[in-house]
Amino acid sequence: MAAPSRRARLVLASASPRRRELLAQIGWQPDAVDAADLDETPLKRELPADLAFRLADAKLDAIAPKHPDAFVLAADTVVALGRRMLPKAETEADALECLTSLSGRRHRVIGGIAVRAPDGTKRRRLITTVVAFKRLTDAEIAAYVAAGDWRGKAGGYAIQGGAAAYITQIRGSYSNVVGLGLAETYAMLTGLGFR
Numbered sequence: 001m002a003a004p005s006r007r008a009r010l011v012l013a014s015a016s017p018r019r020r021e022l023l024a025q026i027g028w029q030p031d032a033v034d035a036a037d038l039d040e041t042p043l044k045r046e047l048p049a050d051l052a053f054r055l056a057d058a059k060l061d062a063i064a065p066k067h068p069d070a071f072v073l074a075a076d077t078v079v080a081l082g083r084r085m086l087p088k089a090e091t092e093a094d095a096l097e098c099l100t101s102l103s104g105r106r107h108r109v110i111g112g113i114a115v116r117a118p119d120g121t122k123r124r125r126l127i128t129t130v131v132a133f134k135r136l137t138d139a140e141i142a143a144y145v146a147a148g149d150w151r152g153k154a155g156g157y158a159i160q161g162g163a164a165a166y167i168t169q170i171r172g173s174y175s176n177v178v179g180l181g182l183a184e185t186y187a188m189l190t191g192l193g194f195r
Contacts, residue, residue, distance in 0.1 A: 007195065008069075008070065008071055008118060008193075008194055008195070009031040009032070009067070009069065009070035009071065010028060010029075010030045010031055010070060010071050010072075010073065010189075010194065011030060011031065011032045011033075011034055011063065011067045011070045011071070011072045011073070012030035012032070012033045012034070012073050013034055013035060013036055013059045013060060013062070013063035013064070013072055013073060013074035014033070014035055014059065014073075014074065014075055015033065015035035016075075016179055016180075018160075018178055018179040018180070019075060019179050019180045020033065022175055022178060022179060022180045022182055023180070023182075023185075025175075025182065026182055026186060030073075031070070032067070032070070034063050034066060034067065035059075035063075036058070036059040036062035036063050036074070038055065038058055038059060038062065040055055040076075040088075042085060047083060048078045048080035048083065048085050048108065048110050049078075049110050049126055049128070051076075051078050051085065052076050052077065052078040052110040052111060052112035052126060053112045053124065053126055054112075055076035055078075055112060056074050056075050056076045056112030056113055056114040056124065057074070057112070057114045057124060059074035059075075059076065059114070060072060060074035060114035060115070060116055060122070064116045068118065069118050070118060071115065071116070071117055071118065071189055071192065071194045072115065072116045073113070073114075073115050073185065073189065074113070074114045074115070075111060075112060075113050075114070075179070075180050075185075076111070076112045077109060077110070077111050077112075077154045077176075077179055078109075078110045078111075078112075078154065079098075079107060079108070079109055079110075079154045079155030080107060080108045080109075080110060081101055081102070081105065081107045081108075084101075086098050086101060086102075086107075086154070086155045086156065087154075087156075088152060088153065088154050089150045089151065089152070089153055089154075089155070089156035090151070090152065092145050094150075094156060095144070095145045095150035095151075095156040096141065096145055097156070098150070098155050098156025098157065099136060099141045099144060099145070099150075099156055099157065100136075100141065102133045102136075102155065102156075102157070103133055103134075103135055103136040103141070104133060104134065104135035104136070105132070105133060106130055106131065106132045106133075106169075107130070107131055107133075107155070108128050108129070108130055108131075109128070109129045109130075109131055109154075109155070109172075109176055109177045110126060110127070110128050111126070111127040111128075111129075111173075111176040111179075111180065111181050112124070112125075112126055113125045113126075113127070113180070113181060113184060113185055113188065115185075115188050115189055115192060117192040117193060117194070121192055123188045123191070123192060125181075125184050125188060127172070127173055127176045127181040127184055128172060128176075129170060129171065129172030129173050129174070129176045129177050130169075130170070130171040130172060131159070131167060131169070131170050131171075131177060132167065132168045132169040132170070133166050133167060133168065134166050134167075134168050136166060140166065144157070144162060144163065144166075147162055149161040149162050149163065158178075159174070159177045159178060160178050
C-alpha cells in the first residue's frame, strides 16, 4: 500500500497580517511567512497597475528561490486616484492626505498577485476594485485619523474597519480591497495543483 502523499507547503511572501487572515477565511494557513524587503518606490512615470504587477512579481522572485519545494504566493496592493498613487499611510499626515483626497470620490484598488508552483510554473494576475467614498466632514476625517485604523494601510484606510461607514459603493472584489483577492488566489493556486 502506497504511503499517503504529503500536502505541498505554502509560503506567503508577505508580512501582512491581513493576507494571513484572508487565507484563513478559506481554510489555508501558510506553512511559512517570508517577506521580501524591497524598495516599493514607484518608477518614474510608472502607472498604478504596472507598480502592483511589478512589486508582486519582484516579491515572488526574491522569495521563491529560497523555497523550491513549496507553492509561493506574493501580492501587492496599490490605491490609485487616476494615475496618482496614494501612499501606504505611516503617519497621521499621510492618513489625512489620503482621506482628504478620497472624500467624495471613486478610486481604484489594484491588487497584483504572483504565484509559483514547486515545478517552477508561475502565474500572475491583476485585480481592480472600484471603491466610492462619501463626502467626509472634517470631523469624520479627524475621528478616523485619531482612531489609528489607517496605520500601514494602502490609501490610509481599512475597508474592514471603521472606514466601512464611509464607503457608498464597491465594484469588484471586496477581499482585494482588504489585501488579497481570494477567488483569484484560490483559482491560481488550485490551477497549479495546490490542495
